[in-house]
Amino acid sequence: MLSDLPDTLCFLNGDFSRVRDAKVSVLDRGFIFGDGVYEVLPAYGGRIFRFEQHMDRLDRSLAETRIPQPLTRARWLEIARQLMQSLAEATGATDQLVYIQITRGVARRDHVMPEGLTPTVFVMTSEMKPPSATQRSDGVACVTADDFRWQKAHIKSTSLLGSVFARQISADAGAVETIMFRDGWLSEGASSNVWVVRDGVVSGPPKDHLVLQGIRYDLIQALCAETGTRFELRRIAREEVLAADELLLSSATKEVLPVTLLDDSPVGTGRPGPIYQRLYAAYQGAKTRQLT
Template sequence: MRTVYVNGEYLPETEAKISIFDRGFLMADGVYEVTSVLDGKLIDFEGHAVRLQRSLDELDMQSACSKEELLEIHRELVRINEIDEGLIYLQVTRGSDGDRDFVFPDPVTTKPTIVLFTQSKPGLADNPAAQKGAKIISIEDIRWGRRDIKTVQLLYPSMGKMMAKAAGCDDAWLIEDGYVTEGTSNNAYFVKNGKIVTRPLSNNILHGITRKAVLRLAAEAQMEIEERLFTIDEAKEADEAFTTSASAFVMPVVEIDGVALGDGSPGPIAQRLREIYLDESRKAAI
């Protein structure tokens, strides 16, 4: 049985409770982060902590604890649950001061709700899916406009993954005004003639922590990078493609809407970036 963290307490998962009036439950009024664990250490914790604070600030939501306290909670959950490879899910909601209401509760009298739990995933770094590569479909992007805030409003991304599953594929890329925004839970890239192309940061996409690290490592490896809008048709004509996320790192894409990329196997740049990212992340883990 896992030990989880809820509002200052470490509890068996069967004893963890929050109010039915919590705004995270009623309004999806909450934000989250997912931090990977490799070799019992946290990957990119600082980046996740900074992005969490940004999400809270954008929603005028209070912090539940300091960054130092958050680090200690993460480490304690890794220790208690004996996580060698896996994930730590963190969620902060606005909490509740009583009955359901569209109006935000008074921040002076209402404490945010904070929840963390671990997921053990042996073999996370050596995921066989990365050797096979992902097949994706494209779907319309009908999410709200502030995708840069990592909120718990995940119904449509979840539906997108189910659409992909129904089509015999692994994931979906989202299309808005003719251009790819991102994947359902990852940032999207394609490679053409050795150049990595990805959409620039804005309110339209999540400011991926893994994205930032991978682009930095690609630049250090003297790979050519272009941040611009791109269409799904451009991606279909690419030599290779990939996605990045905290839970899948660098995931090669081998097919888009039934069109095989290159020879239909993971491309060399995606594979090299995954190797570099995992190596450097392990060195910097805390």
């Protein structure tokens, strides 16, 4: 409920206002069609992690959807810092998530993309809620499902009903994530990337239009190189996932998280494995080195 939200600032179309007071037109194409893109940037101690990489992906999503980039990177960073400071002063939270959403703008309802619109720009922050100590020590449960979403998963679009349905499958089962497959091949989770560990090798699906190229895609590869762990991107069959030594999830909020139960069957030994431990430790080191 809105009454439960902290009375902190957000940014909407050039102005800072209270979250509870911010309003957009009912004719905004983001509201009518889900015609927009978004980014979620993690910040630790008030400093954004991998800012440039998130901005690169935002630029890619905007280019794919033909929405002009409305702000410079310097301005995005300035807005984010002001909002993070506001939330920190209100709640004491220094580890935060910065949510950026850009829609095509306001226009008469028509499926055709209108030209010349002014994009709607919205930014807010929230306290980061990382996985619990128990989830890290014991691992988490996931379920599998067919990937029934559209075939442009590489765009970080606000049209997320397919992902909402997918995540609800695991929520209804009391699990943390839904791991999805297209025609028997691993794609991704409802809100995370999925990594398969077998014989000490970390494997993930290739970077294509069927998966969101998570910011942690390149980060996991870098952490593998740093820790001497073999890394590869390739098509991964469902049978390989079910027979994995370890399964890992990665996202802005999960960082790297071990999956120890899949469809009620243990993954590997049923405990977080050595590759997870190695990559999680390296991830914590990266956080201290790559902050904006």
